[in-house]
Amino acid sequence: MQLQQAIQELITKMADDELVIGHRNSEWTGLGPVMEEDIAFSSMAQDKIGHAWALYRILHESFGGSDPDQFAFLRNAQDFRCCHFVEMPIGSYEFSLMRHFLFDHAETVRYQSLSGSSFTALQHLAGKVKGELKYHTLHADAWVIQLCTAGADSRQRMQSALDNCFQLAGGIFEPGEGEDLLIAEHIYPGEAALYQQWLNNISPVIEKAGLILPALTAPVYGGRKGQHTQYLQQLLEEMGEVFRLDPEATW
């Protein structure tokens, strides 16, 4: 695999993760547990879509890819490279919060590693999203600790959410084909290194919350190869419904 192609695959999977989780989290808008949280969670969902857009723009501007909106809204599920974790329906609030916690720490680790990337467009983006991600993980950590220390029932629900999320979260770090090349060229350090750093970052919070971290025995892979759950196509149809009415329209 050529380096250029490997970089595009890295950017595509990152962007697709961001777009899909951004859409999923936005499904809570108007339904959040309290008004303040509703606004915060929706605002962070918007940030994710913004990150996806910035990444699609890199594909468009640096690699001659299609227009970001067209790329986001007109592809079918098998052309997406997001992990199964972000595709899952929002479920209960503890599921969505736990996914937010696990995903945003993974995202933070990824962008931190990209702040030293030899690919300057990614390096710049890493600097730009740093402050946003700091807030996202601060928010996630505070909620996880708050709910895990709010009584036995609450802690148990958070533990179940963690158990339900963990193998799926492992799928964020599914190894990719061109990874060795990306590592050799100092584009990014590779999925295994990111996974280790992610564990290092979430462990103190998990411990403080009194949760038990499951072992990663069966990470849910496939998304990076275009194999997806039934939920992705449904999501894409809903997300692109208005756009597809007139793909040439200017917004």
Add this chain to the structure above:
Amino acid sequence: MNDSLDPRVNRLRLDKNDGSFKVEEGENWNVFEVFHQEKRGAHHEHVGCVHAPDASLALIFAKEQFGRRKKCVNLWVVRSADILAFDLEDEDMFANNPDKTYRDASGFKVMEKINKFKAQTK
């Protein structure tokens, strides 16, 4: 008998008022006043309030309620109950202020002196 529609109130079992219920930390949310700082060194200005279980979550909520548009470098939150204020009926303590114009700082004429001093030190 308590017939509140708020689950947080119903959880307290106020109808069983034999002192047996205990309010867990974080169970009843407080109101926190939010103060916004536009740039370093500027005053924090009161902008509104948020509901939160504790101060750290209040600050996290305040960031999205009051710090996601326009310029902001920091926020303060303080529990509304911790603010001591005069009663409304004590407003008469301030009633004669408009008459005491001799207390207005605008009465001091210092600009001439300041300009003279500046000219000297040039």
